Amino acid sequence: MSAQVSRGPMIQVSHVAKRYAGGYEALRDVSFSVESGEMVFITGHSGAGKSTLLKLITAIERPTGGSVIINGQNVSSMKAGMIPFFRRNFGLIFQDHKLLFDRNVFENVALPLAITGFPRSEIAKRSRAALDKVGLLGREKAAPVTLSGGEQQRLCIARAIVNRPAILLADEPTGNLDAAYAEEIIGMFKSFNQVGVTVIIATHDEHMIERLGPRILHLDHGRVAA
């Protein structure tokens, strides 16, 4: 037998359960894995456990059973002090954008780089590159509140990719957008995936799924449906 030097999957979820205080079971015995560079959609009705799953992957919550292993790191047993550094592997995109409205566009995008501790010149360069990718270059000084819904979502995406993360996680990224905007956003995810970023998208947007024809992980009442 020859020694295996290849790395494991990017995301390995094994027999994961999540039971909240009060007894509600959000996830039951969920297992799947995602290879590096894959694009996966997590679908299911609301309350099926999509958001909970994303929270377990990003160590926002801990599973009550099973294990979540990201890029070789076991999230379930991770020390609290390691979590900030672990989270820098991800680019997170939220349905409600979670932008900071007391800062301008540029400062919002620059935040992850400031957190990582990049020098200022590097922050400026990378932030502009990220804004360019989402078509917001030139709006650097604008206040987020003056942006349209689609532009705010693009700003959120720019912030997610500015750190060049290995994994992009999006929770209902097209939830509040009309078809044209949604189309644009889907195109962006596709292009990120093409350059090797692992992309996980939780959505119930049928149109998006039809158009991309990706791998689908369907959740039903906290279980992976076949």
Place this chain on the structure above:
Amino acid sequence: MSWLLLHLHTLRMSLARLAHQPFATSLNIIVIGIALSMPAGFYLGLNNLQTFSRQLSSDPQVSIFMSIDATAEEIRDVQQRLKSKSEIGRLEYISRDQALAKLKRGAGLADVIASLGKNPLPDAFVVTARGNDPQVLDRLHDEVRGWPKVDYVQLDAEWARKLDAALNVARVLVTLLTVLLAVALVAVTFNTIRLQILTRRDEIEVSKLIGATNAFIRRPFLYLGAVQGLAGGLAAWGIVAAAVLVLNIQLADLGGLYGTMVALDWPAAIEVVILLGFSAVLGWLGAWLSVSRHLWQIEPR
């Protein structure tokens, strides 16, 4: 280098944040300034009184008054015995005639003295100790009192030393006051930072989501606390300085009436630096307590 830049950047952000809420910030700084100006002012006042009392008591003397009926022989005897004592620095003899002449010149009592008919004053010695040990004069006082024809021995500096002792008690009270107001400063900062944390809840939550360490999130709040404390310290120093200026004008008038120069000493530069450092550290401490107490409550959900 980048570490230094990061801290400078954080400091600038903190200042900008304070400037962003000028009214609330000024109120906080004034509260801290007033709280700190009280112990600082009392401290300065005590220092001035103590300098004054030390000046009076720095050259302690013992006055030895002979009996009115002491003969020249007996006076010379006492003088010899005093001279033989090695601990005595300076020995001055004031005869009763000299004393009377001095009194006549001095205090506008010439009429009264003239009416007395005969000189009521005794012969006296004024003794100064060699060195600074106050015990020497105490022992001398006790010993000389028992000598023949010595009527009364008085430690001249006694009241000044009592004042000095009283000031030491007052100093303890000022220390207690300082501790109390330091706690108040910490509490004020604690609350300011608590409000700041609440208003910046979203920012903290997002920062945690995208990988900010607790140190990164804590830092601007600590700077905020320290900067606010420092500004409060400056305000306290301003209040004290204004008080000294006003009092010195009044004291100059008062001194003019008595023909002397009276003025409060300004605090030494090092004392001002200590006041500012103290207030900055307390602000930092209040912020640290507040951040430690509240930050963990804000976790992304």
